[in-house]
Amino acid sequence: MKSKISILVTGANGQLGRELQTIASLHPEFTFLFLTRNDFDITVESWVNKRILDTRPDVVINAAAYTNVEKAEEEQAEAEAGNTLAPGYLAHACKEAGSMLIHVSTDYVFNGNQRQPYVESDEPSPLNVYGKTKLKGERRVDAEMNRYFILRTSWLYSLHGHNFYKTMLRLAKEHGKLRVVNDQIATPTYARILAQDILTLIRKKLIEEQPIPYGLYHYTHEGEASWFDFAEAIMTLNQLSVPVEPVASSAFPTKAIRPHYSKLNIAHWATSTGIATLTWQEALRHCVSDGAK
Ligand SMILES: NC(=O)c1ccc[n+]([C@@H]2O[C@H](COP(=O)([O-])OP(=O)(O)OC[C@H]3O[C@@H](n4cnc5c(N)ncnc54)[C@H](OP(=O)(O)O)[C@@H]3O)[C@@H](O)[C@H]2O)c1
Numbered sequence: 001m002k003s004k005i006s007i008l009v010t011g012a013n014g015q016l017g018r019e020l021q022t023i024a025s026l027h028p029e030f031t032f033l034f035l036t037r038n039d040f041d042i043t044v045e046s047w048v049n050k051r052i053l054d055t056r057p058d059v060v061i062n063a064a065a066y067t068n069v070e071k072a073e074e075e076q077a078e079a080e081a082g083n084t085l086a087p088g089y090l091a092h093a094c095k096e097a098g099s100m101l102i103h104v105s106t107d108y109v110f111n112g113n114q115r116q117p118y119v120e121s122d123e124p125s126p127l128n129v130y131g132k133t134k135l136k137g138e139r140r141v142d143a144e145m146n147r148y149f150i151l152r153t154s155w156l157y158s159l160h161g162h163n164f165y166k167t168m169l170r171l172a173k174e175h176g177k178l179r180v181v182n183d184q185i186a187t188p189t190y191a192r193i194l195a196q197d198i199l200t201l202i203r204k205k206l207i208e209e210q211p212i213p214y215g216l217y218h219y220t221h222e223g224e225a226s227w228f229d230f231a232e233a234i235m236t237l238n239q240l241s242v243p244v245e246p247v248a249s250s251a252f253p254t255k256a257i258r259p260h261y262s263k264l265n266i267a268h269w270a271t272s273t274g275i276a277t278l279t280w281q282e283a284l285r286h287c288v289s290d291g292a293k
Pocket of ligand 1: 010011012013014015016017036037038040041042043062063064066067082086104105106107134153154155156157161162191
């Protein structure tokens, strides 16, 4: 049994990266090396190899990605570099260094034609460049190594960075009313709770040596929502009496096509890890109260 686990985090200034930084001091069982894009560009293969082989962390959490779903339609090479090639470089280096890899992927690997929550064995069929590059990234990781956890999540939000939660609060203040699409359904996921659960997973796997199988997991909170439902709940919990009008996706034409239904079934995660799950409404309450601190 190992007592102190070293963790290298890429993309430390993103939503997930910043949440990991926020909670790091609560976890004396880990030592962290947080690396931003300036410190460590994961698309430079030689850099990835050198840094990981020099530091040989017990775990690499890849919180870096090309995440602009709209721009990816035009910047295909950049999206491919960040979401496909880079996870492959990381996985290769992790294998050489004996590090475990935690990589994060997306519900947008699915096309949304299904009417029941997606399980890990469902066939992916991404509709947009972002989803395609993320799916290829998962496959690169799998081709390179075995000691990985890939967590597919959906609709990440937090008090930092660019996300729907912050955008709704800003638009509510600017316009006093909101129009929000009600025909895309998934599960909003609070990045701080994802960060906590990733650290719990590492503790259970590497310190307690629980037999949690490596591989692909769907990770979100419980329940499902449309963006409209999510916006209404954000207004209510922030005590803003702003009218929210439901509209069809066609009211906001976008370059990237999004799935209409991409709810993930999280049973494999819940039963394999034993980590308690919250409803998305409970998680949202945590976010609102974290913002008030
Ligand atoms: N956001 C969502 O709704 C959502 C949904 C499902 C899955 N995910 C996945 O969840 C993970 C975390 O997402 P997030 O929302 O935390 O992302 P985020 O806030 O956009 O953060 C991504 C971070 O990665 C950094 N980065 C980009 N390219 C890089 C590179 N080449 N080398 C090093 N760092 C690089 C970015 O730096 P710059 O800011 O300097 O570019 C940014 O700090 C990602 O894998 C994402 O695909 C996100």
